Amino acid sequence: MQLPEADQLIATLAESMRPHVSPDTCLVGIHTGGVWLAERLHALLGLSQPLGSIDVSFYRDDYSAKGLHPQPRGSRIPFDVEGSHIVIVDDVLYTGRTTRAALNELFDYGRPAQVDLAVLVDRGGRELPIAASFCALTLPAPLPAGQNLQLERDDSGALTLRLIHA
Amino acid sequence: MRNPQLNKHGELQHLLTLDGLPRAIITQILDTAAPFTEVAEREVKKLPLLRGKSVFNLFFENSTRTRTTFEIAAKRLSADVINLNVATSSTKKGETLLDTVDNLCAMHADMFVVRHESSGAPYLIAQHLENTGRDHIHVVNAGDGRHAHPTQGLLDMYTIRHYKKEFHNLTVAIVGDVLHSRVARSQIAALTTLGVPEVRVIGPKTLLPTDVEKMGVRVFHSMEEGLKGVDVVMMLRLQNERMNGALLPSPQEFFKVWGLTAEKLALAKPDAIVMHPGPMNRGVEIDSAVADGGQAVILPQVTFGIAVRMAVMSMLGSH
Numbered sequence: 001m002q003l004p005e006a007d008q009l010i011a012t013l014a015e016s017m018r019p020h021v022s023p024d025t026c027l028v029g030i031h032t033g034g035v036w037l038a039e040r041l042h043a044l045l046g047l048s049q050p051l052g053s054i055d056v057s058f059y060r061d062d063y064s065a066k067g068l069h070p071q072p073r074g075s076r077i078p079f080d081v082e083g084s085h086i087v088i089v090d091d092v093l094y095t096g097r098t099t100r101a102a103l104n105e106l107f108d109y110g111r112p113a114q115v116d117l118a119v120l121v122d123r124g125g126r127e128l129p130i131a132a133s134f135c136a137l138t139l140p141a142p143l144p145a146g147q148n149l150q151l152e153r154d155d156s157g158a159l160t161l162r163l164i165h166a
Numbered sequence: 167m168r169n170p171q172l173n174k175h176g177e178l179q180h181l182l183t184l185d186g187l188p189r190a191i192i193t194q195i196l197d198t199a200a201p202f203t204e205v206a207e208r209e210v211k212k213l214p215l216l217r218g219k220s221v222f223n224l225f226f227e228n229s230t231r232t233r234t235t236f237e238i239a240a241k242r243l244s245a246d247v248i249n250l251n252v253a254t255s256s257t258k259k260g261e262t263l264l265d266t267v268d269n270l271c272a273m274h275a276d277m278f279v280v281r282h283e284s285s286g287a288p289y290l291i292a293q294h295l296e297n298t299g300r301d302h303i304h305v306v307n308a309g310d311g312r313h314a315h316p317t318q319g320l321l322d323m324y325t326i327r328h329y330k331k332e333f334h335n336l337t338v339a340i341v342g343d344v345l346h347s348r349v350a351r352s353q354i355a356a357l358t359t360l361g362v363p364e365v366r367v368i369g370p371k372t373l374l375p376t377d378v379e380k381m382g383v384r385v386f387h388s389m390e391e392g393l394k395g396v397d398v399v400m401m402l403r404l405q406n407e408r409m410n411g412a413l414l415p416s417p418q419e420f421f422k423v424w425g426l427t428a429e430k431l432a433l434a435k436p437d438a439i440v441m442h443p444g445p446m447n448r449g450v451e452i453d454s455a456v457a458d459g460g461q462a463v464i465l466p467q468v469t470f471g472i473a474v475r476m477a478v479m480s481m482l483g484s485h
Binding site for chain 1: 197198201204208209210212213214480
C-alpha cells in the first residue's frame with residue numbers, strides 16, 4: 001500500500017481543525033507519535049496554551065494481561081483542564097482503547113468543557129464506540145490486525161508513516 | 167538457585183530484600199516511580215492500576231509512617247487496603263503466622279505488606295505461598311527484624327538520584343547505629359549494586375556489626391574523618407527500643423560524639439545532602455539546626471517514599 005506523505009496529511013489535518021479551534025484550545029498528544037504530531041499542529045494553528053502530553057500506561061485496560069510498560073514517561077498537563085476545550089491528538093486511531101484510557105486520565109485532572117479527537121489516520125478496527133472529530137485519512141478498508149501502522153521520527157525531526165508487518 | 171524474589175520470567179514476584187536484587191530491577195523501580203510523583207498534584211490523586219485488588223497491611227510491629235505511606239500508595243493505585251494491627255489481635259490469641267496468612271488468603275488477598283520483628287518472616291510467607299501454589303499473591307517486606315527494609319532503601323536511592331543524578335561518582339556516608347538497623351543493610355546493598363564507588367559507615371564499635379567490612383564498605387570510628395568530602399550523609403535513628411545492655415553511655419554523650427551538627431556537616435562537600443529515615447531523635451543523632459537546614463532532604467524522602475511504594479506495588483500487581 002502506498003502511504004501518503006506525513007507532512008501533507010498534517011497540513012490537511014491542521015486546515016480541517018482551524019475553523020474549530022480558538023487560541024485557547026489546548027492540545028494533548030498521546031505518547032509517542034501523538035506528541036510529535038501535536039507539536040506540529042500546535043505550531044501550524046498558532047495556539048497559545050502550552051502543549052500537554054499523556055502516557056496512557058497507567059490507564060490501559062490490558063494492564064493485568066500485558067503488565068506495566070517498563071519505562072512509563074508520565075503525563076504532563078501544564079494548563080487548567082477545568083472548563084477548557086481540549087483536543088486529544090494521536091497518530092493512528094485503531095481499537096479506540098488508547099483514546100478511552102486518555103479520556104479517563106484527562107478527567108482525573110478536572111472537567112473539560114469539550115474534548116475532541118484529532119488523528120492522522122483512521123485504520124479501522126474499532127472495538128469501542130469512539131470516533132475522531134478530525135481525521136486526515138481514513139483507510140478504505142480496515143488494516144488486518146497483524147499489521148502495525150505508526151508515525152516515526154528521524155534524527156532531523158522529519159515524520160513518516162510506516163506500515164510494519166508483524 | 168532461582169532468586170526467590172523473581173518469577174520464572176525474571177519479573178519481580180515479591181520484594182523481600184535489596185541484597186541480590188539485580189541492578190536492572192532496582193533501576194526499573196526507580197524509573198517507574200518517577201511519573202508517580204506527579205499524581206499528587208492532580209485533582210483526582212488516583213490511578214486505576216490496582217483497582218479491585220486487596221492489599222493487606224500486616225504489621226506485627228508498630229509503625230505509623232511506613233504503614234501510612236504504604237496505605238496511601240495502595241489507595242492512590244485504587245486498591246482496597248485493609249490494615250491489620252496483628253500485634254494486638256489473633257497472634258495474641260495464639261494463631262501462628264502462616265495460619266493468619268491462610269485466613270487472609272481465604273478472604274482473597276492479592277498482596278501482603280509485612281512488618282515483623284523477626285528477620286525472615288516475609289520470606290516464610292512468600293515461601294508458603296509458593297509451596298501452596300498461590301503465585302498470584304505478592305509479598306512486600308516493610309521491615310523484618312534487623313534484616314531488611316527494602317522500600318526504605320529504594321526511596322533513599324530515589325532521593326539520591328533526584329538530587330545527585332548519578333551514582334558512579336558519589337561518596338556516601340551512613341552514620342550511627344548500623345548494628346540494629348535494617349535500613350542500613352538495605353541502603354548498603356542498594357548503593358553497592360547501583361555502583362556507588364565509596365560507601366562509608368561511621369559509628370562506635372559497639373554499634374557496628376562485627377563483619378561490616380564484608381559488605382563492601384569503609385569503616386570510620388570518627389565523624390571528623392568519615393564525613394570528609396562526602397556527597398550524601400545518611401543518618402540512622404538510634405534504636406533505643408532494640409538495645410539491651412549498656413551499648414551506650416547516654417543519649418547526650420552519643421550526641422556529643424556522633425550527633426550531626428552544622429560544624430560536623432561542614433566537613434562534607436558544600437552541596438552534600440542530609441537524609442534520615444525517620445522518626446528523628448532531635449538532639450541525639452541529629453541537631454535541629456541540621457534537620458531543619460537547607461541541606462536536609464528528609465521531608466522529600468517521605469514524599470518520594472509514596473511514589474516508590476506505588477512503583478513496587480504496581481510492578482508486583484501487573485502479573
